[in-house]
Amino acid sequence: MIYPIVKFGDPVLEKPSATITEFDDELRKLAEDMFESMYAAHGVGLAAPQIGIAKRIAVIDVTFKEDPDAKIVLVNPEIVHTEGKLSASEGCLSLPEFRENVTRPRKVTARAQDLTGKTIEVTGEELLARALVHETDHLNGKLYLQHISALKRDLIKRKIRKLIKQGEW
Numbered sequence: 001m002i003y004p005i006v007k008f009g010d011p012v013l014e015k016p017s018a019t020i021t022e023f024d025d026e027l028r029k030l031a032e033d034m035f036e037s038m039y040a041a042h043g044v045g046l047a048a049p050q051i052g053i054a055k056r057i058a059v060i061d062v063t064f065k066e067d068p069d070a071k072i073v074l075v076n077p078e079i080v081h082t083e084g085k086l087s088a089s090e091g092c093l094s095l096p097e098f099r100e101n102v103t104r105p106r107k108v109t110a111r112a113q114d115l116t117g118k119t120i121e122v123t124g125e126e127l128l129a130r131a132l133v134h135e136t137d138h139l140n141g142k143l144y145l146q147h148i149s150a151l152k153r154d155l156i157k158r159k160i161r162k163l164i165k166q167g168e169w
């Protein structure tokens with residue numbers, strides 16, 4: 001099932017999501033639906049609050065379907081190690097049409113659970129490192145807007161307010 005993507009302005013995006021304790025068929029179905037919704041929206045990462053579900057689960061595929069082994073599901077992730085810094089253009093499905101340069105760690109290790117509840121560690125560099133911190137941020141109610149200057153953030157928010165008024169958001 002493809003869910004519509006929740007856009008900036010919806011409070012679900014700005015509150016911490018709930019820890020997942022049940023590793024059942026429902027969770028596996030949610031992960032499947034999240035991949036489907038992410039691909040439909042042409043994204044490489046998606047967190048559950050972005051489909052209006054305030055639970056700590058995110059999916060990532062930085063290869064966008066090229067490599068089935070690159071599909072990552074993170075349940076209850078936390079960032080346990082970061083190294084270096086890298087500034088690059090970053091977007092978010094909840095902020096369509098906007099992109100900004102965001103400085104993120106160059107290398108990131110996330111500890112999470114898989115769909116069976118087993119603890120896993122995922123280490124990534126560059127785009128995967130960026131996705132790991134971006135999606136984990138979502139589960140903590142944070143968007144990349146919090147990592148750019150107040151000036152740029154206000155400009156984006158002003159443009160969005162205008163789009164909302166015009167019924168285009």
Ligand code: NI
Nearest residue numbers: 091092093094
């Ligand atoms: Ni995002």
